[in-house]
Amino acid sequence: MCGIVGAVSTRNIVPILVQGLQRLEYRGYDSCGVAVYDTDAIATQEGPLRRARSTSRVAELLSQVQADKVVGTTGIAHTRWATHGAPAVHNAHPHFSHGPHTIDGLTHRPGRIALVHNGIIENHDQLRAELEAKGYVFASQTDTEVIAHLIDSVYDGDLFEAVQQTVVRLHGAYAIAVFCRDEPHRVVGARAGSPLILGVGTHAAAGGELFLASDAMALAGVTDQIVYLEEGDVVDLQLGRYWITNRPAEGGEHVRIEPAQRPVRTVQAHSGAADLGPYRHYMQKEIFEQPRAIADTLEGVAGIVPELFDGQGRDGATGASAWRVFQEIDNVLILACGTSYYSGCTAKYWLESIAKIPTQVEIASEYRYRSSVPNPRTLVVTISQSGETADTLAALRHARRLGMEQTLTICNVATSAMVRECKLAYITRAGAEIGVASTKAFTTQLAGLFLLTLALAQSRGFLDDQAEAEHLKAMRHLPTALQAVLALEPQIIAWAQEFAAKENALFLGRGLHYPIALEGALKLKEITYIHAEAYAAGELKHGPLALVTSEMPVVTVAPNDTLLEKLKSxxxxxxxRGGVLYVLADADTRIERAEGMHVIRMPEHYGALSPLLHVVPLQLLAYHTAVARGTDVDKPRNLAKSVTVE
Incomplete structure (x- = not known):
């Protein structure tokens, strides 16, 4: 989703800001921009604040700043995914304040505050009306511009203090980076509900430079010294020094400010994962990386023990004991969104059939807005690729407020907010996932959830040594089995050529594979823009069968399990009804090709782990259909990679 990069240095930081935006492009955006304090422009009519914005890609923004010779030692940059206001240059960040002091006839010159923002300000209408009454001029439809004007309205020579006074009035989620015309070499950041990190510069000749970013990847190659800001933190960056405070609390005429200590961590945020190599798109590359990603995720798993999920503590100290937590719980609540939600739906079948523990799966964005019956003996499991998904984080905090303190996350980013806020964690090792449509993150989540199932089964006395050995053998064989599935790509390309001409599709599955059908339909809609729905196959006769015609392809996941004969019916x-079927069938299902029946044979039946294999052809089908239709595979319209707003 939206990306932030900011810097204070003695060197020109525009190349660093733009490069940071390029590394955040995978998150999804529809506009981008950069603003700097340019000491060379002080004497010009333009003033020291200079800005470039674009509704094209970051590469076009780079050409623009080079052509306009935008340089500066203090600055901020942003990629925006539109929430308030259409994707347009006047809505693109950074935003400048336009207060009464900047009005000169009909000319509104840039004010003194420059700001970028991730998140959503829920009380922006009220604040906008208040600021307009004071004479502030709004040049955009965004909620973000309200923050710039509000800071300007309370500014009295100290930007840090002005931001402190401002954030107590903001309702909603935000990560902001702001600088002021009147205070060169100073950037202030704050976060609540959206991630923000501080980077401590290591460039010897740059005079103690400091950085802000929404993702450590933005600073790859610039610094590996990272401070993860906590919820409510406000940070002040000046050359060679910084300080952090907790979220200020209103107290009479003044706000109360408490200093905060946050550790500096060495974080290797590799940008090499963004190299396409021989692949045409990142999504294709990431589909084919799945055997390696699964192998990495399982690396070091010699046996099924609860300790696989032990917490590490926020500062690297010993964290919570999974064995103790598992002994204290009697049910599981899974919270997730999108693709991660479907991995949770799959895990429900495993947890209840293997670990014999009641399991509920909730869409995170819905869970916290309904009345539920909390049980303190619940293990709350969150699933997130980024670990910063706003809806899932909010649902986790809601569950904790209800008294459910036993928490565990399956996450791909060890330094994320999700990992820091949960007692227990299993870190998948999918590596950086650039394509918006998740692939390898999904299969590694399934691997982590299956390990969790086995660990819970063991702690509850439902996993003997023989069963453990059989499950581990099957898991270790997964990379080889996935390679065999990827070899089916030529057959799937043939299907994709037919799908490319369609506008609707149905996906069917039963039991453990119903969530895989849901995931297959999601992938097709995300990147091809074909309307697709998924159903439990037994539900066909209860309504969806009315949609079936020769123009409605029906994709079916058909493993050789206990529901096979039902599925054949x-x-x-x-x-x-004249429907055309596309069936992914295990070799021994005796489902044969015929008129209106297209069949791809899976290499082998894989029992409980079959979902990890059956989802891969569905990923490839979506990918090759998108290629055939000419869509932007890695950056589908209206979508973002890391959803950090509600």
């Missing part, structure tokens, strides 16, 4: 229901 569902397939006949489709054929009898």
């Amino acid at each position: 569902n397939l006949q229901e489709v054929r009898a």
